[in-house]
Amino acid sequence: MSRKLRNRFLLIGGVTLIALYLLFGPFQFRDASGRITAQAIAANFTPSRLKKNLSENIKLGLDLRGGSHLILQVQTDDAVRSITAGNLEKARSILQQAGIKFTNITSPALGRIEVDLEDSAQIEDAKARITLDFGPGWTARNEGKRLIFEMKDEEMRDVRERATEQAMRIIEQRINAFGVAEPTIARHGPATGYQILLQLPGVDDPERVKNLIRAESRLELKLVHSGPYPSEEAARQAVGGTVPPDKEILPARERRRDPAAPPVQYYVVEKTPVITGDDLRNAQAVPSQAGGTVYEILFSLRPSGAERFYTATSANIGKNLAIILNNEIKSAPVIRDAIRDEGRIEGDFTKEEAEDLALTLRSGALPARVTYLEERTVGPSLGADSIRQGFAASIAGLAAITIFMLFYYRLSGVNAVIGLVLNLILLLAAMKIVGAVLTLPGIAGVALTIGMAVDANVLIFERIREELRNGKVPASAVALGFERAFTTIFDTNLTTIIAALFLFVFGTGPIRGFAVTLTAGLIANFFTAIFVSRAIFSWVLERQGGRPEALSI
Amino acid sequence: MYELIKTPNIDWIRLKRKFILVSLALLVLGGVSAFTRGFNLGIDFAGGTLVNVKFKDTPPPEDRLREALGKQGIDPGKVIIQPISDPISGIKNEVLIRLPQREAGQKAGSSVESDLDVEKRAILAALNTFNPPSEVATKVDLNTISRDRLREVFLTEDPLGLISASGRAAAELEYGRYADAIIRYRDQDQGGLLRDLADLRAVSGVPTALIQWMPQRFFAGNAAMISAEIVGPQIGQELRQRAISVTLASLVGMLIYIAFRFEWIYGVAAVIAIFHDVLVTLGIFSLVQKEISLNVVAALLTLVGYSVNDTIVIFDRVRENLRLRRREGLTKIVNDSINQTLSRTILTSGLTLLAVLSLYLFGGEVLSGFSLALLVGIIVGTYSTIAIASPIMLWWQTWQSQRQARRPVVRPKPAEATPSQKERRATASR
Numbered sequence: 001m002s003r004k005l006r007n008r009f010l011l012i013g014g015v016t017l018i019a020l021y022l023l024f025g026p027f028q029f030r031d032a033s034g035r036i037t038a039q040a041i042a043a044n045f046t047p048s049r050l051k052k053n054l055s056e057n058i059k060l061g062l063d064l065r066g067g068s069h070l071i072l073q074v075q076t077d078d079a080v081r082s083i084t085a086g087n088l089e090k091a092r093s094i095l096q097q098a099g100i101k102f103t104n105i106t107s108p109a110l111g112r113i114e115v116d117l118e119d120s121a122q123i124e125d126a127k128a129r130i131t132l133d134f135g136p137g138w139t140a141r142n143e144g145k146r147l148i149f150e151m152k153d154e155e156m157r158d159v160r161e162r163a164t165e166q167a168m169r170i171i172e173q174r175i176n177a178f179g180v181a182e183p184t185i186a187r188h189g190p191a192t193g194y195q196i197l198l199q200l201p202g203v204d205d206p207e208r209v210k211n212l213i214r215a216e217s218r219l220e221l222k223l224v225h226s227g228p229y230p231s232e233e234a235a236r237q238a239v240g241g242t243v244p245p246d247k248e249i250l251p252a253r254e255r256r257r258d259p260a261a262p263p264v265q266y267y268v269v270e271k272t273p274v275i276t277g278d279d280l281r282n283a284q285a286v287p288s289q290a291g292g293t294v295y296e297i298l299f300s301l302r303p304s305g306a307e308r309f310y311t312a313t314s315a316n317i318g319k320n321l322a323i324i325l326n327n328e329i330k331s332a333p334v335i336r337d338a339i340r341d342e343g344r345i346e347g348d349f350t351k352e353e354a355e356d357l358a359l360t361l362r363s364g365a366l367p368a369r370v371t372y373l374e375e376r377t378v379g380p381s382l383g384a385d386s387i388r389q390g391f392a393a394s395i396a397g398l399a400a401i402t403i404f405m406l407f408y409y410r411l412s413g414v415n416a417v418i419g420l421v422l423n424l425i426l427l428l429a430a431m432k433i434v435g436a437v438l439t440l441p442g443i444a445g446v447a448l449t450i451g452m453a454v455d456a457n458v459l460i461f462e463r464i465r466e467e468l469r470n471g472k473v474p475a476s477a478v479a480l481g482f483e484r485a486f487t488t489i490f491d492t493n494l495t496t497i498i499a500a501l502f503l504f505v506f507g508t509g510p511i512r513g514f515a516v517t518l519t520a521g522l523i524a525n526f527f528t529a530i531f532v533s534r535a536i537f538s539w540v541l542e543r544q545g546g547r548p549e550a551l552s553i
Numbered sequence: 554m555y556e557l558i559k560t561p562n563i564d565w566i567r568l569k570r571k572f573i574l575v576s577l578a579l580l581v582l583g584g585v586s587a588f589t590r591g592f593n594l595g596i597d598f599a600g601g602t603l604v605n606v607k608f609k610d611t612p613p614p615e616d617r618l619r620e621a622l623g624k625q626g627i628d629p630g631k632v633i634i635q636p637i638s639d640p641i642s643g644i645k646n647e648v649l650i651r652l653p654q655r656e657a658g659q660k661a662g663s664s665v666e667s668d669l670d671v672e673k674r675a676i677l678a679a680l681n682t683f684n685p686p687s688e689v690a691t692k693v694d695l696n697t698i699s700r701d702r703l704r705e706v707f708l709t710e711d712p713l714g715l716i717s718a719s720g721r722a723a724a725e726l727e728y729g730r731y732a733d734a735i736i737r738y739r740d741q742d743q744g745g746l747l748r749d750l751a752d753l754r755a756v757s758g759v760p761t762a763l764i765q766w767m768p769q770r771f772f773a774g775n776a777a778m779i780s781a782e783i784v785g786p787q788i789g790q791e792l793r794q795r796a797i798s799v800t801l802a803s804l805v806g807m808l809i810y811i812a813f814r815f816e817w818i819y820g821v822a823a824v825i826a827i828f829h830d831v832l833v834t835l836g837i838f839s840l841v842q843k844e845i846s847l848n849v850v851a852a853l854l855t856l857v858g859y860s861v862n863d864t865i866v867i868f869d870r871v872r873e874n875l876r877l878r879r880r881e882g883l884t885k886i887v888n889d890s891i892n893q894t895l896s897r898t899i900l901t902s903g904l905t906l907l908a909v910l911s912l913y914l915f916g917g918e919v920l921s922g923f924s925l926a927l928l929v930g931i932i933v934g935t936y937s938t939i940a941i942a943s944p945i946m947l948w949w950q951t952w953q954s955q956r957q958a959r960r961p962v963v964r965p966k967p968a969e970a971t972p973s974q975k976e977r978r979a980t981a982s983r
Contacts (some may be wrong), residue, residue, distance in 0.1 A: 066740075293708075352701075371669075372785070373785040374784050375673075375781070375782070375783040377780060377781045377782075378779075379777070380740040381743075381744045381746075384740075384741060384744070386917060389640060389917035393916045393920075396911035397908035397911040400908075400911060401908065408900075440919055444912055444920055444923055447908050447911065448909065448912075451901075451904055451908030452859070452862075454904050454905075455904070458901045459901070462894075487869060488869045491814055492866065495861045495862065498803065498810055499803050499857045500855075502802055502854060503799075503855070506854065507847070510847075511848070514855075515851075
């Protein structure tokens with residue numbers, strides 16, 4: 001074998017070995033004591049071990065391994081609305097403090113606040129004071145006695161963007177704590193859609209995850225003014241018929257599983273909370289009694305909150321403190337001692353409820369509601385079916401093409417089949433390198449690649465035949481065939497890669513998997529159809545003394 | 554050497570009128586169907602709920618399923634029920650249940666999304682009515698339970714007395730393992746459905762006492778949901794727009810690349826041919842009312858890439874022949890180029906067709922639309938290269954050379970002429 005040809009085969013062999021190692025490795029050559037033994041080496045090559053390594057190296061998409069895929073949208077209007085409402089209150093108090101009289105202050109639209117002043121002479125003063133407070137994100141103008149403040153477009157975009165990013169972080173925390181293996185959490189869709197994509201492998205019942213994400217756990221601790229009362233009306237009567245502006249009436253559902261307890265009671269509580277969820281440092285679910293099935297939540301406070309909590313509890317010993325979750329009183333224990341930084345929420349929770357609640361308390365409140373736009377769940381049994389069917393289809397396609405090539409091109413067909421098999425190995429290795437997942441359309445991509453890979457071989461072979469027909473000797477026919485077919489193969493593969501690129505941009509999940517598989521296959525095809533196939537031809541020609549009279553093609 | 558076709562000598566270009574008629578007929582037929590009957594858009598684009606349900610035995614008759622769904626508040630007239638069979642084993646025990654996008658309650662943005670899965674839950678409830686009522690009242694369906702729930706039931710009932718014996722934490726671990734093993738056995742060894750609780754004896758690593766206790770609290774239900782897809786209206790609309798814009802963008806991408814590698818008219822001709830392929834394939838999907846899913850769009854985009862292959866192969870040959878045989882007329886060169894590459898064209902299209910055909914036959918329900926689009930597209934794509942792309946390119950070149958011959962004044966100076974223009978003039982001046 002000539003030196004040039006030997007180097008080529010060394011390169012091909014090297015690439016193949018690396019690809020095989022990527023697919024079936026890593027191998028372990030040392031035994032438990034750290035010595036290299038024949039036994040340890042042999043243990044790498046048992047079928048079960050190779051199969052296990054292969055399945056770890058080629059990651060399967062959700063559609064094949066089973067799992068849930070959710071697209072949710074952050075209702076960023078909520079975030080804009082809450083900022084607008086906050087600014088409205090700020091403007092009101094600024095005007096009141098400055099003694100500027102106004103007849104009306106409203107927010108007729110998102111990011112818009114209108115103030116009607118009594119005296120038009122005070123317009124500039126009011127405008128300056130409020131603008132100073134609102135900051136550069138707002139514009140101010142006046143129409144007569146009416147002052148109009150508007151959130152700038154870029155500020156509004158920023159607010160929405162921040163709300164989405166923050167929601168994503170919180171969701172990520174909740175999902176991670178939930179214990180899903182390898183979740184994907186990413187922005188999705190158009191930039192102004194504020195959508196988040198969630199992929200949760202192995203989760204075949206998305207209900208709990210959805211509830212967990214959507215759960216709004218707002219914890220507030222408020223001092224109890226009086227109660228409990230059997231009805232809301234009774235509570236209102238107790239404070240003289242109308243609720244004072246600094247108090248409110250809240251329902252309490254204590255001990256839900258105790259049949260003797262009244263279903264709902266009402267308390268009158270202070271409106272301003274002592275502590276809110278923002279002051280939490282940690283929250284965790286613990287059984288109420290050791291070994292029991294009823295759970296409660298133990299929480300601890302940050303230093304600043306703990307200070308306030310201590311002041312409030314020490315001043316109110318003997319009174320009740322309402323522990324409020326989402327506007328519902330969970331319990332209203334009597335304050336026996338000044339408490340600094342710990343408390344508990346009792347509420348007859350099951351373990352699951354308590355854990356989810358503790359988790360949502362820990363991760364903080366979502367800045368805006370989320371809604372679900374899309375939900376797809378694939379059970380593991382369907383995934384297994386799909387793998388089986390996709391595999392059967394690929395094998396059937398490969399077999400049909402192999403039989404045809406061997407029949408039609410004789411020995412040169414062997415060349416093409418070697419190229420095909422190598423193409424598949426390289427394709428899978430390339431997917432491992434870029435960390436692409438194999439999806440069901442991806443398997444279709446593999447089957448399609450088999451068809452397209454053979455296209456390059458057919459182009460070359462037909463060209464060689466044509467040259468032979470024109471009276472060329474095999475050696476120059478092969479050389480000319482490869483040379484002439486090269487540009488065609490280059491152009492056809494590249495155009496398909498361009499199409500695959502657009503597919504990648506367009507698709508999510510399974511379709512992206514398809515685009516990646518197709519691209520990897522086409523690139524591998526370049527190597528096998530041109531380089532490997534050529535080397536094999538050269539070797540065949542060389543074995544026949546370099547100038548054979550005939551070629552099996 | 555076997556040969557399917559000896560290099561033939563067909564005058565393709567003379568057939569161009571007939572080709573145009575055939576293509577027009579196909580386009581008109583598809584177009585009329587698209588405008589009158591429209592497309593059968595899958596839930597990816599139309600929105601809605603699609604659930605794949607597997608039954609232990611033959612599924613109940615369609616009207617009974619419909620009736621059961623109706624009782625859960627689903628309009629039975631709008632439900633589409635499609636039985637499917639496993640392409641390998643041929644067993645017919647699965648059905649696809651599809652519900653269109655809900656129309657009521659779409660007010661002010663989010664009410665549909667916030668109860669996105671109402672229909673899914675209704676379907677689950679309907680399926681439950683096919684189980685014996687006596688079992689449903691007192692027991693839990695092991696075929697629909699999740700691993701977490703199963704563990705939860707074990708923990709509350711504590712049939713093995715593990716909590717009192719070794720404490721709660723240890724019991725949680727232990728029951729978790731048993732729940733894992735049972736669910737894995739159900740999903741992986743039994744294809745998602747247990748026929749009988751007695752089968753659980755085959756699960757390794759679970760104490761016999763637990764298996765024997767299970768029938769007290771569990772039963773093996775008749776059906777399980779093995780996949781569920783719910784797409785809200787907003788996503789459907791976004792995807793529709795994106796599918797169209799990406800397909801057009803990829804056509805432009807092709808146009809630019811081919812124009813860069815050949816001449817711009819080659820690019821235009823190729824892109825018109827591909828556009829024709831996409832339209833004809835869509836027309837056929839409308840004619841047979843096959844569902845257009847996300848996968849079908851992926852297939853169409855692949856088609857865009859694949860269909861251009863044949864065109865490039867022929868154009869490449871034309872380019873080569875133009876260089877070698879300057880004396881001959883362009884029409885003859887194009888004809889010869891098609892003929893010279895014909896055996897290759899038929900072989901590769903045929904071989905790719907073999908691969909796609911095996912996908913269509915064995916790939917299962919999920920891939921059937923995908924492979925049908927490719928199947929149709931490859932055939933049409935091969936035809937359009939010969940029937941559309943080549944005549945357009947030829948017609949333009951002929952028209953150009955005639956125009957240049959008539960009005961030599963506008964011809965650019967030789968020094969400024971690009972090689973392609975030189976080539977064109979070379980062919981034109983014979």
